[in-house]
Amino acid sequence: MAVPARLCGDSALSAFELEFSGSIGRRRLPLGDVWSVRFEEAAPVRQFRWAKGGESFPGWYYAVTTADHVGYESWLERDRLVLLDRDPKVVGIASQPFWLHWHDGRESRRHAPDYFVRLADGRARVVDVRSADRLDERTADAFEATREACGAVGWEFEWADAPEPVFMANLRWLARYRRRRSGRPAEVASRLMDVFAEPLPLWTGAERAGDRLQVLPVLFHLLWSGRLNTDLESALLGTDSLVRAGRRSS
Incomplete structure (x- = not known):
């Protein structure tokens, strides 16, 4: 289990923290204090860099939905951006908009979800992209913690596998x-x-x-x-x- 039961429900509002770049600089606050922030406008919390010999393929995709560039770190993430960009229900997209911090009962953890998406009806969706054949236990735990944090504030969570x-x-x-x-x-x-x-x-x-x-x-x-x-x-x-x-x- 990714997160102890005591972190679920209302207690998650304080047990989870989000670290993000705001108008007054980098901030780290309890989830319950920042759930209304427009994270679809947030800057990435880490840079997209090429590494010689590395396995990632970072880049910038121009999204017509936002009339701006959105970062990605793999071809799979780029494909997900294409799908999001074509979805008429999507009106905002940001890549790696925050670090999610929590303690899993053994150690402090953090995870930067791949995308924060705003839907036309105002709902929010957090998207993590990973093919099923590369989903190890530690990553699965991070996704489950992210799902629980999202559920505490009414956000949707989606794990996006490789598309057809x-x-x-x-x-x-x-x-x-x-x-x-x-x-x-x-x-x-x-x-x-x-x-x-x-x-x-x-x-x-x-x-x-x-x-x-x-x-x-x-x-x-x-x-x-x-x-x-x-x-x-x-x-x-x-x-x-x-x-x-x-x-x-x-």
Whole structure:
């Protein structure tokens, strides 16, 4: 068990502490005092650095959701950012927004969750990313402690495993066209919505809408945004993929 039972419930509000960078500098306060902080705007509590020969692959991803760059430390974390960026329910994302401190009954522990997410309805979600085959006991304990801390203040907690590979490969491609400029000119987008009012193969519909060199970036942007739909889970996106207008269901 990650955390002794005495830390669960209301006692967790003081037993857990958060360390973060605020407007007046670095602070460390009980969880119950800071649960309302807008952590989706927080700076990372540690730097993203390349290490020669290291296993991590840090970088910065430009999220259209926030119109800003969000850090990641692995390809798996980058993939999760792509998924979050495309989720219409997500309105804010911050990477490694705080250190969570607690005592597990044997020693003092700390953990920096990968992402803090703000949802459109105001709810908060903390996300940790780790493939199941790399989830050791110590990391699992940290995730469980984070889950208990989140539960004490009404935040959601999500452990994100590796995504389904075909779906993720398709989203990586569409993410190239995530910026709003890819959806212009507006008249091309309008033509595409009319052309795909009924299902058509991607290549056929693109040809009907105009010059493919101009049309395809707009088409891919509309697929990214969900205004156009196709099956992204069963097969890689291709010229024969059936596309139709309409918001995706999730």
